[in-house]
Amino acid sequence: xxxxxxxxxxxxxxxxxxxxxxxxxxxxxxxxxxxxxxxxxxxxxxxxxxxxxxxxxxxxxxxxxxxxxxxxxxxxxxxxxxxxxxxxxxxxxxxxxxxxxxxxxxxxxxxxxxxxxxxxxxxxxxxxxxxxxxxxxxxxxxxxxxxxxxxxxxxxxxxxxxxxxxxxxxxxxxxxxxxxxxxxxxxxxxxxxxxxxxxxxxxxxxxxxxxxxxxxxxxxxxxxxxxxxxxxxxxxxxxxxxxxxxxxxxxxxx
Amino acid sequence: xxxxxxxxxxxxxxxxxxxxxxxxxxxxxxxxxxxxxxxxxxxxxxxxxxxxxxxxxxxxxxxxxxxxxxxxxxxxxxxxxxxxxxxxxxxxxxxxxxxxxxxxxxxxxxxxxxxxxxxxxxxxxxxxxxxxxxxxxxxxxxxxxxxxxxxxxxxxxxxxxxxxxxxxxxxxxxxxxxxxxxxxxxxxxxxxxxxxxxxxxxxxxxxxxxxxxxxxxxxxxxxxxxxxxxxxxxxxxxxxxxxxxxxxxxxxxx
DNA sequence: CGGCTGGTTGAGGCATCTCAAACGCAGTGG
DNA sequence: CCACTGCGTTTGAGATGCCTCAACCAGCCG
Numbered sequence: 168x169x170x171x172x173x174x175x176x177x178x179x180x181x182x183x184x185x186x187x188x189x190x191x192x193x194x195x196x197x198x199x200x201x202x203x204x205x206x207x208x209x210x211x212x213x214x215x216x217x218x219x220x221x222x223x224x225x226x227x228x229x230x231x232x233x234x235x236x237x238x239x240x241x242x243x244x245x246x247x248x249x250x251x252x253x254x255x256x257x258x259x260x261x262x263x264x265x266x267x268x269x270x271x272x273x274x275x276x277x278x279x280x281x282x283x284x285x286x287x288x289x290x291x292x293x294x295x296x297x298x299x300x301x302x303x304x305x306x307x308x309x310x311x312x313x314x315x316x317x318x319x320x321x322x323x324x325x326x327x328x329x330x331x332x333x334x335x336x337x338x339x340x341x342x343x344x345x346x347x348x349x350x351x352x353x354x355x356x357x358x359x360x361x362x363x364x365x366x367x368x369x370x371x372x373x374x375x376x377x378x379x380x381x382x383x384x385x386x387x388x389x390x391x392x393x394x395x396x397x398x399x400x401x402x403x404x405x406x407x408x409x410x411x412x413x414x415x416x417x418x419x420x421x
Numbered sequence: 422x423x424x425x426x427x428x429x430x431x432x433x434x435x436x437x438x439x440x441x442x443x444x445x446x447x448x449x450x451x452x453x454x455x456x457x458x459x460x461x462x463x464x465x466x467x468x469x470x471x472x473x474x475x476x477x478x479x480x481x482x483x484x485x486x487x488x489x490x491x492x493x494x495x496x497x498x499x500x501x502x503x504x505x506x507x508x509x510x511x512x513x514x515x516x517x518x519x520x521x522x523x524x525x526x527x528x529x530x531x532x533x534x535x536x537x538x539x540x541x542x543x544x545x546x547x548x549x550x551x552x553x554x555x556x557x558x559x560x561x562x563x564x565x566x567x568x569x570x571x572x573x574x575x576x577x578x579x580x581x582x583x584x585x586x587x588x589x590x591x592x593x594x595x596x597x598x599x600x601x602x603x604x605x606x607x608x609x610x611x612x613x614x615x616x617x618x619x620x621x622x623x624x625x626x627x628x629x630x631x632x633x634x635x636x637x638x639x640x641x642x643x644x645x646x647x648x649x650x651x652x653x654x655x656x657x658x659x660x661x662x663x664x665x666x667x668x669x670x671x672x673x674x675x
Numbered sequence: 676c677g678g679c680t681g682g683t684t685g686a687g688g689c690a691t692c693t694c695a696a697a698c699g700c701a702g703t704g705g
Numbered sequence: 706c707c708a709c710t711g712c713g714t715t716t717g718a719g720a721t722g723c724c725t726c727a728a729c730c731a732g733c734c735g
Contacts, residue, residue, distance in 0.1 A: 245574045249666050251582040255574045267574065269567035275574065295560070299553045306549070312566045313523035319573040320499045320509045320521065320529070326580050327624035328505040331723070361681065370581035372724055377683055395732080396682060412503050585691070615713065626692055631715055649700085650714065 195348035199261030202307055206235060206287060209297050209304055213288040217241075219359075223264055223278040223286055230268030232288050236260050239284015240359055242368075243267075243276040254368040256319070259345050263311045281359045326370050333414040334369050335379035339389065339399065340407040347404070357398045383410070449602035453515030456561055460489060460541060463551050463558055467542040471495075473613075477518060477532040477540055484522030486542050490514050493538015494613055496622075497521075497530040508622040510573070513599050517565045535613045580624050587668040588623050589633035593643065593653065594661040601658070611652045637664070 206212060214237070217223055223234055226246055236258050243264065245255040255276055258264055264286065268274040298305040325337050343353040358365065362373040362380075369376070380399075383389045388406050392398035401407065460466060468491070471477055477488055480500055490512050497518065499509040509530055512518055518540065522528040552559040579591050597607040612619065616627040616634075623630070634653075637643045642660050646652035655661065 245578050247575070247578055247582070249669060251578060251669070253578045253581050255577060266567050267571045270564045270571060271567075275571045295556065295563075298559060299556065302549065302553065305552060305559070308563075309549075309566075310524045312563075312570065313520050313525075316566065316570060316573065317521045317524060317529050319570065319577065321501070323509060323573065323577055323580065324499050324501055324505060324507045326577065327507050327621070328501070362683095363681085367581070373681090374683080374725085375723060378723095381683075415503060415505070616715095617713085627713090628693085628715080629691060631713095632691095635715075 196350040199349065202261055202311075203235070203237065203287075205303060205307060206289065209301055210289055210293060214285055215288055216283070216285050217280040218283045219280055221280050223280065224268075224274050225277050226274055228268075228274050230265065230272050230274055230291065232290050233266065233294060234264040234278070234286040234288055236262045236264065237285045237287050240281045241278055241284065241286075242281055242360075242364075243278050245276045252367075254364055256315070256322075257342075257368070260349055263308075263315070266312050266315060329411065330414055330418070331369075331371050331375050332379045332382055333411045334371070335365070335376060336383060336388065336407045336410045336414075338365065338369055339383075339401065340404060340411070343401055343404045343407070353401060353404055355392060355398060355400050359397075386410070450604040453603065456515055456565075457489070457491065457541075459557060459561060460543065463555055464543055464547060468539055469542055470537070470539050471534040472537045473534055475534050477534065478522075478528050479531050480528055482522075482528050484519065484526050484528055484545065486544050487520065487548060488518040488532070488540040488542055490516045490518065491539045491541050494535045495532055495538065495540075496535055496614075496618075497532050499530045506621075508618055510569070510576075511596075511622070514603055517562075517569070520566050520569060583665065584668055584672070585623075585625050585629050586633045586636055587665045588625070589619070589630060590637060590642065590661045590664045590668075592619065592623055593637075593655065594658060594665070597655050597658045597661070607655060607658055609646060609652060609654050613651075640664070 212235075215223075215234075217239065223241065226244075238260060241258040241262075241264060242254050243256045243258065244252055246252045258278075264278045265274060267276060269291070294304075294308070298308060325334055329337060339356075342356055342358070346356060347353045360368075362376045366373045366376045371379075380389070380396075384391055388410050390400035390402065392400055466489075469477075469488075471493070477495065480498075492514060495512040495516075495518060496508050497510045497512065498506055500506045512532075518532045519528060521530060523545070548558075548562070552562060579588055583591060593610075596610055596612070600610060601607045614622075616630045620627045620630040625633075634643070634650075638645055642664050644654035644656065646654055
């Protein structure tokens, strides 16, 4: 590992605060429930059911509203001017969609349902007006944007510093964490994504994803459900973290 | 290129709106000037000079203030619990620092000056209070966060879809664009980063960065100043974009 | 059944990493 | 002034991890 910061402080000590932070906001399920309740009470929300494959909004569309996921799973897909496209983020219940449209007045991504779900449509002008009257509302919006920023950075970190197998393991761990925060089962998760989509999200090819999953299964870190390879059993989420650390240690001890 | 979205719409047509968007907010220099003026008039800012290598804040510190870059160049460094670290973003005049601390109440990154510069310290509680009274202020904050989100996603896209040479070219193009938006010269830029830092930011090793720069220079897309290899001449920014497209086309036509 | 989509696995190729050597430059101290 | 050192950079040669190409399988649906 090459030191980047000019002051090579005890980064390990500082970094160790991150899990502590995560532990601090343990009742994330409550946070989401309160967010939805707050929105429901303060704003005129339009509920919109979206079926698998349908778009909530498209890149280039004029930005007028934000969306909060109330049910289902959504992906945002970023497209460059020259046609490259990438799954930029995955969004579960309680997550917001469309923040990236604020700056330019147009959405920068497509938002697509991966499953039949429901979003709450929140007019941005009304949200702004309400934010200025209700501090809790403004805090909620800032917090959501801030969290998304932090998530994106952690994704970048994983992309840049983890080998393929570990990246897949980290991806599954994050998914399980997300489910756990929402009070859902984490021992058997169903990825509503093809290998190609996962690979696109993680910056690798579908075959590499497939191989990584096979290796994780061979090492008993995950298991495959008998009902198709889309369902993945995670007997121990912690084992995924250990796997990531091990694959780092393997290369570190040159 | 593998299609990700279930509806294989004419993405090229949609994507082509992105440059149009970029052109729309052309007077970015004015935007920054107005932002600084707005902050100066509405908030009690504390000016803080930071020298090269010094930290504005550190990961794990309690979040109490945001910072706006008034002069100099800053990087934010993200550190994982297991010690991996990555340059997560570069911040020029007019950019905000510290948004990622809002959600958890603690900063998630180190913010480090790459050069002697100045940040304006803005207490977050005061900012919130002012945002609720001044719509323009709230809009400015939202816009800044939104823009950072979009930038991060474009970084992820480059990381995942561009080969090393193109990634370096894209990096230089972004840097030049940033300078241009601020009304600065783009034909000769000084990277205040080592090859190792650039590589860390772009997800590659320092040797790969060095080779990529050498190849760009050999192809006359960039040039090296006679005063050290840190200064890079960019006679034509557009040539960098073309280089990126060409390296994509090369692999696409298998 | 036959076609289609998604998944797995193998073999070989290539881009990037690793390791190593050498250079330029700045600072330091004799 | 000149060694000497340390850091950043460049370049080469070899190793390797991931990609490419290809074959095959399983489930699904008309």
